[in-house]
Amino acid sequence: MLHCLRTVARTIVYSGIILATGLNAATAADPTGDWKVADGVANIRVAQCNGNMWGVVSWEKTPGGKDKNNPDVAKQSRPTLGMPILIDMKKKPGVDAWEGEVYNAKDGQNYSSTIKPIGTDQLEIQGCVLGFLCGGETWTRVGPPIPSSSSNSMAKGAPKGPAGAPPKTAAPAPAQPKTTGAVNPAPASKAAPGQKQAAGQPGDIGDICLLPDIARFAH
Template identity: 65%
Template sequence: MRLALYTGILLAGGYTCLTPALAADPTGDWRVADGVANIRVAQCNGSMWGAVSWEKQPGGRDEYNPDASKKNRPTLGMATLIDMKKKPGIDQWEGQVYNAKDGQLYSATITPAGADQLEIKGCVMGFLCGGETWTRVGPPIPLSPSNAMAKGAPKPGTAPKAAGTTVAAAAPAPAAPKAATAAKPGQKSAADPVGDICLLPEIAGFAH
């Protein structure tokens, strides 16, 4: 089947026991167990989200989505881990996972197992649970600038304005030659068409 189950966890007939990790960070890019895709995990507005950041076979479509308007949407950049909240006292996040094989949402947890493995478990109606281990292929991701700005933090390179003072507008820096311009981490580029997943419409527009 051309469009593989990127999350690769449901109805798998068992899973490896989750291993606790100290100061674990689930963010970064992870290769799913069968190697068909990478999932980029980042903290967006207080929750962990994951989206497809690379496909072994480019050009996949969400053909099994029950919503007819989404059947032709690209699977690259599609959210797979949905609004996952940290559980108190342990390095585990729970929320939902989107199963691209049948277009359905399921309950799921993610748990780092050391620095370079991520255990993911999904369940259908609280039973028939299965899971697998993803392998890290990209470093942890700093908090998205979009989140900081949403919380009212100053933009990078600006200082707080003192009461009763005025600040002169800084002159714009000269533009670098195009040939020397490189995309900053998280920005879209030819090599990384997904960029900061917190800015993807599906994630940025999620209603909390």
């Protein structure tokens, strides 16, 4: 009887180890979330939008940056906060890696790029110019993975109802729903009477799949 109990106990322990290993592997392969770049000047929020990975600047050490090196004059005044950095990255078959383009704000150019999670807390990014002169860096996780939700379809535009259907009365908005490209923001603190929010300290950028530069590309 004692021998049987020991066998059962070993089976439970081994099963737990296998389950934990499987969960860790699944987490390790998730590139979504907020990541601090190697030199610490910005965080990049990565989320799945329409099946592919996108990444935008979600925080910058020095607020108020502009995309001044963009060759498109019309974009040189756009804020770097919320600017796409990882562009339409597709899953590579058979491996935990995604490939697409990376935007380098230092020279205003797009380069071929691959991202690959290393464990649960690091993201390796490799970029190449015309297939050679490859270089890269490792980003560090600062925000949890972002669960998938209906924002994937929202990035394509709101669904249209049947023709001739009367408009529905707006229902009260649910409290802070989770979306594909958003993480839970910290509770907002109440300012004292007459006190304004500090300049250059914007709130959380929210669901990146709904940002114009991504939603427009997804149509």
